[in-house]
Amino acid sequence: MSFARLALRPAAFASRGFATSAVAAKHVLPDLPYDYAALEPAISGKIMELHHAKHHQTYVNSLNEAEEKYATAVNSKDVKAQIALHPALRFHGGGHINHSLFWENLAPKSASGGAPPTGALAESINQTWGSYEEFKKVVNASLAGIQGSGWSWLVKDKETKQLQIVTMPNQDPIVGKYAPLLGIDAWEHAYYLQYQNRKAEYFSAIWDVINWKAAEQRFKA
Amino acid sequence: MQTGRYTLPALPYAYDALEPYISSTIMTLHHTKHHQAYVTNLNAALSQEATDVTSQIALQAQIRFNGGGHINHSLFWKNLAPAGTGEARVEAAPRLVQAIEERFGDLGKFKERFGKTLLGLQGSGWGWLVKDAEGRLEIETTKDQDPVASGKQVILGVDMWEHAYYIQYYNNKAAYVEGIWNIINWEECEKRFLGQSALSL
Numbered sequence: 383m384s385f386a387r388l389a390l391r392p393a394a395f396a397s398r399g400f401a402t403s404a405v406a407a408k409h410v411l412p413d414l415p416y417d418y419a420a421l422e423p424a425i426s427g428k429i430m431e432l433h434h435a436k437h438h439q440t441y442v443n444s445l446n447e448a449e450e451k452y453a454t455a456v457n458s459k460d461v462k463a464q465i466a467l468h469p470a471l472r473f474h475g476g477g478h479i480n481h482s483l484f485w486e487n488l489a490p491k492s493a494s495g496g497a498p499p500t501g502a503l504a505e506s507i508n509q510t511w512g513s514y515e516e517f518k519k520v521v522n523a524s525l526a527g528i529q530g531s532g533w534s535w536l537v538k539d540k541e542t543k544q545l546q547i548v549t550m551p552n553q554d555p556i557v558g559k560y561a562p563l564l565g566i567d568a569w570e571h572a573y574y575l576q577y578q579n580r581k582a583e584y585f586s587a588i589w590d591v592i593n594w595k596a597a598e599q600r601f602k603a
Numbered sequence: 604m605q606t607g608r609y610t611l612p613a614l615p616y617a618y619d620a621l622e623p624y625i626s627s628t629i630m631t632l633h634h635t636k637h638h639q640a641y642v643t644n645l646n647a648a649l650s651q652e653a654t655d656v657t658s659q660i661a662l663q664a665q666i667r668f669n670g671g672g673h674i675n676h677s678l679f680w681k682n683l684a685p686a687g688t689g690e691a692r693v694e695a696a697p698r699l700v701q702a703i704e705e706r707f708g709d710l711g712k713f714k715e716r717f718g719k720t721l722l723g724l725q726g727s728g729w730g731w732l733v734k735d736a737e738g739r740l741e742i743e744t745t746k747d748q749d750p751v752a753s754g755k756q757v758i759l760g761v762d763m764w765e766h767a768y769y770i771q772y773y774n775n776k777a778a779y780v781e782g783i784w785n786i787i788n789w790e791e792c793e794k795r796f797l798g799q800s801a802l803s804l
């Protein structure tokens with residue numbers, strides 16, 4: 383499977399003759415690399431469809447809107463307006479980044495979703511948490527501890543190369559010091575239609591569709 | 604069953620009484636599962652003994668979240684009422700409506716601003732109409748289960764967590780917000796505005 387195809391990229395306006403246009407290219411909703419129903423029974427097709435076609439699409443649209451307003455504020459050197467737009471950029475930009483990473487780091491069982499990590503990443507996980515089983519327990523505890531909406535991430539410290547689990551509120555993305563390797567969405571929209579309040583069941587089922595190949599690529603990068 | 608200091612309050616109406624605006628399934632899950640979990644976890648946190656300041660701070664976060672969840676939901680159930688009942692008529696809140704008109708222009712403008720605030724929440728949280736210490740009406744939001752600051756009187760609260768609407772409305776939270784105006788318990792809001800309704804927990 384191709385990871386490049388899901389990378390955050392602007393729409394290819396160049397091919398349509400907009401290369402010299404001053405208008406900034408817009409973000410677009412990436413295609414899912416599998417069918418909506420492909421992650422069943424861990425995640426229902428209905429959830430995947432709403433999550434991708436509605437929620438992620440809304441983040442993309444709102445990010446484009448915020449960027450447009452931001453460009454106007456930059457052009458007119460209106461610093462206050464730029465700062466006022468930061469929460470919207472953070473939220474919708476984070477939503478776009480996080481979901482794009484999330485779709486990539488999931489895979490159907492037929493595409494080795496759920497197969498345990500291998501290679502250097504597996505080694506590093508074992509060194510840090512003792513075993514893959516222990517690691518999953520720690521991640522699930524971090525997910526269960528989120529008070530409100532948010533995400534849990536396996537990240538790599540860019541300097542020390544050490545692994546760590548971090549939770550982020552709402553759509554705050556992993557930027558700066560850490561590189562995101564694997565993200566799990568703990569917003570209610572990610573599981574509620576199927577699991578309702580039984581979120582622990584979702585956290586335990588999602589390991590069946592984790593795409594460790596994607597996380598290994600990110601670990602190497 | 605473990606007993607604790609706090610208990611789940613009974614709903615003042617049947618689970619299906621708020622249909623079609625909030626489905627019976629949502630109300631049942633919201634009350635018996637979500638609210639119950641806040642009560643259970645609040646009692647558990649209160650029964651723990653913190654031995655040092657680190658564990659005290661960790662415990663405070665649990666108390667804030669679960670205690671807030673208990674307070675907020677208890678307020679929410681009471682400021683809702685079945686559509687078409689006397690309580691749900693805006694005429695049941697003459698003094699409050701007058702204050703809303705003075706503050707926001709008219710009821711329509713207030714609803715519009717309140718709705719816009721609810722839809723602007725980034726993540727889980729609540730939207731509130733409160734009366735502040737100076738007696739002024741304000742629209743505000745709190746994140747997650749943070750309760751409204753003490754010193755402010757809650758008049759009306761709306762739960763904007765996804766569990767409050769998702770099974771029925773999916774991502775269309777605007778439709779949930781639009782529908783909720785049919786099931787506001789204006790009589791209760793009026794009592795709160797006049798200081799005649801204290802929340803007993």
Ligand SMILES: [Fe+2]
Nearest residue numbers: 637762764767
């Ligand atoms: Fe709730």
